[in-house]
Amino acid sequence: MTPDPSAQTPPAADEVAxxxxxxxxxxxxxxxxxxxxxxxxLGAAAVTQVRITGSGDDYAGxxxxxxxxxxxxxxxxxxxxxxxxxxxxxxxxxxxxxxDKTATALDQARTELTxxxxxxxxxxxxxxxxxxxxxxxxxxxxxxxxLDGIEELRDAGAEAMxxxxxxxxxxxxxxxxxxxxxxxxxxVLKSPFTIDVIGAPEGLTTALKFPGGFVDDVSLDEGKxxxxxxxxxxxxxxxxxxxxxxxxxxxxx
Amino acid sequence: MIAVIGLLLGxxxxxxxxxxxxxxxxxxxxxxxxxxxxxxxxxARAFLDGIFDDKVFVVSFVSNxxxxxxxxxxxxxxxxxxxxxTGVIVVLGIRIFANVAAIRRHLFHA
Numbered sequence: 001m002t003p004d005p006s007a008q009t010p011p012a013a014d015e016v017a018x019x020x021x022x023x024x025x026x027x028x029x030x031x032x033x034x035x036x037x038x039x040x041x042l043g044a045a046a047v048t049q050v051r052i053t054g055s056g057d058d059y060a061g062x063x064x065x066x067x068x069x070x071x072x073x074x075x076x077x078x079x080x081x082x083x084x085x086x087x088x089x090x091x092x093x094x095x096x097x098x099x100d101k102t103a104t105a106l107d108q109a110r111t112e113l114t115x116x117x118x119x120x121x122x123x124x125x126x127x128x129x130x131x132x133x134x135x136x137x138x139x140x141x142x143x144x145x146x147l148d149g150i151e152e153l154r155d156a157g158a159e160a161m162x163x164x165x166x167x168x169x170x171x172x173x174x175x176x177x178x179x180x181x182x183x184x185x186x187x188v189l190k191s192p193f194t195i196d197v198i199g200a201p202e203g204l205t206t207a208l209k210f211p212g213g214f215v216d217d218v219s220l221d222e223g224k225x226x227x228x229x230x231x232x233x234x235x236x237x238x239x240x241x242x243x244x245x246x247x248x249x250x251x252x253x
Numbered sequence: 254m255i256a257v258i259g260l261l262l263g264x265x266x267x268x269x270x271x272x273x274x275x276x277x278x279x280x281x282x283x284x285x286x287x288x289x290x291x292x293x294x295x296x297a298r299a300f301l302d303g304i305f306d307d308k309v310f311v312v313s314f315v316s317n318x319x320x321x322x323x324x325x326x327x328x329x330x331x332x333x334x335x336x337x338x339t340g341v342i343v344v345l346g347i348r349i350f351a352n353v354a355a356i357r358r359h360l361f362h363a
Contacts, residue, residue: 017301017359024256024300031307035296036259038314042289043263048272049282063280063334 118160121168121239125160129198129233130205136223139181139191145221146182146193147175149214156207158199160235164189165196168237191223201229280329281322284338288321289314291345294352301359321345 024032059067117123134141150169153161161169167184176183181190197204205227208214215225274282292314299305321341328337 016303020303021301021360032255034307034311035256036262038289038311039256039260039293040263040266042286042293043260044267044270044272045282045289046286047264047267048274049286051267051271052274052279052282063329065329065332066335 119170120241121160121170121237122241124234124236124238125198126232126234126236127159127198128201128231129158129196129229130201131228131230131233132193132195132197132208133226133228134191134193134195134218134223135225136191136193136218136221139189141182141191141193141218141221141223143175143177143182145214145217148217149195149208152207152214153195153197153199153204156199156203158197158204160198162196162235162237164194166237168235168239170239196233196235198233198235201231205229280334280338281325284321284325284341285318287342287345287349288317291348291352292317294349294356298352298355298359301356 059070062070114123118125150161163169163184167173167187167189169184173185174183178188181188182193183189208225208227215227218225292310295313296305296310299309324341325334325338328334331337
């Protein structure tokens with residue numbers, strides 16, 4: 001780099017340069033023609049290049065190596081995206097699977113709740129069965145006969161039972177003798193005893209009528225038993241489910 | 254005067270004709286344009302110094318463009334085209350700055 005000319009060149013030199021420029025403008029020489037041609041080429045090329053650059057096609061004019069690099073980059077991005085898609089699909093499938101499993105478990109639990117509810121007496125039930133009416137004088141029915149009868153009914157597949165439309169008979173039901181009747185779950189019941197049983201009507205009837213069975217037993221107490229089969233027996237007395245105080249469930253495995 | 258008219262004419266032609274650049278030459282065009290710009294600024298400086306010669310200008314213009322394109326072409330063949338064209342642009346840019354600085358001192362005393 002030359003030292004600063006403005007400090008060294010006399011003002012006359014600058015004047016000369018300016019005058020030369022002015023002269024070239026006013027009286028162009030023949031040599032300027034070549035310069036003009038070359039400048040025209042430059043102008044055209046520059047404008048063309050600007051147009052190509054501004055044409056918006058990012059990949060036009062790229063070298064092969066650059067194109068390969070760009071392609072590689074796009075492929076890598078595509079692979080990453082596909083991997084993402086697979087991951088997300090797996091997540092979605094597992095979520096859907098979980099959802100299905102939960103729904104199935106919920107369905108099973110509901111079904112179980114219904115059947116257990118019928119057994120435990122927390123749900124009303126209706127269906128085919130028998131209505132048994134036991135009439136004994138002075139409500140004097142031997143407790144053993146009644147218990148035997150109920151056991152026979154259970155043996156024959158009774159699913160829900162109630163006595164006198166007021167007491168549901170379940171696993172915890174207690175029977176006791178009481179003055180003037182029978183104490184069932186703390187309620188004193190009197191003759192006639194009406195036992196509604198849901199189950200197979202034929203089987204239930206047979207379970208009571210075999211020789212030495214419930215019907216014969218009651219006749220020893222001078223009572224009468226009438227059994228009416230029906231396709232629509234309703235057991236509507238409910239029992240409150242109680243949380244066990246002492247028994248704790250153990251895990252099944 | 255004629256030179257300025259020539260430049261404007263070239264720009265006008267480029268805008269109107271929209272010439273298509275062959276795909277093979279596309280990477281060289283920007284390098285060629287910068288090399289030509291360098292030659293033009295060099296010529297302007299020489300003109301102001303009073304040592305301008307149109308033959309020298311033509312030779313420097315053509316050889317500048319040719320050598321710049323050649324370097325980039327070689328770089329492409331050797332697999333370093335992108336880096337080498339960056340290097341050429343940097344060198345030409347520095348030269349253009351130096352020439353413009355000299356022109357500025359001539360015209361504006363600064």
